[in-house]
Amino acid sequence: AQSVTQLGSHVSVSEGALVLLRCNYSSSVPPYLFWYVQYPNQGLQLLLKYTTGATLVKGINGFEAEFKKSETSFHLTKPSAHMSDAAEYFCAVRGNNRLAFGKGNQVVVIP
């Protein structure tokens, strides 16, 4: 079965500082990995995904993530946080035609 671990439910970051959200996965098959974002009162929106190929994946709003098989990780980064990045971020792994989500990180951006 596939699973995802996200540590630290709340993450505070200063505006302009690096955003780093950690995700480690467990999968019995080559994983499809995703980051979704949920803005207040909105649904889950895909930020980026890794399926095959290049391990550094770029997504929307300046986010990127790197798939590291040796570390079973798919950490999300953004070089410079913006106030509009305040949201909840979910890492997910796909297997058996369903997604398994992590608990999510609530990102707070401090001006």
Added chain:
Amino acid sequence: EPEVTQTPSHQVTQMGQEVILRCVPISNHLYFYWYRQILGQKVEFLVSFYNNEISEKSEIFDDQFSVERPDGSNFTLKIRSTKLEDSAMYFCASTGLAGGNTGELFFGEGSRLTVL
């Protein structure tokens, strides 16, 4: 841009009442899903649906839950007799291909269910 739509956005109900949550998946999609998120917890898989039948369900999806695609466009989740612990945000999702070349699920904005 095509999107998954869900209604209602928020429903308050009394314990023991039946609730139906409605979803309109993206029109050319083939796989449909319901997930839920209890406040402060993970987004959890409930059920997947393909070719007019359940393809997979989780241990959460007990006899109190049912899904239906009544008319080729709507996809509904029914909770027969709600319990307090059913209070959650329920997300509908759809995808175009089995497993998917992209693997991406498209989610609706969610229906918040509050059981009193």
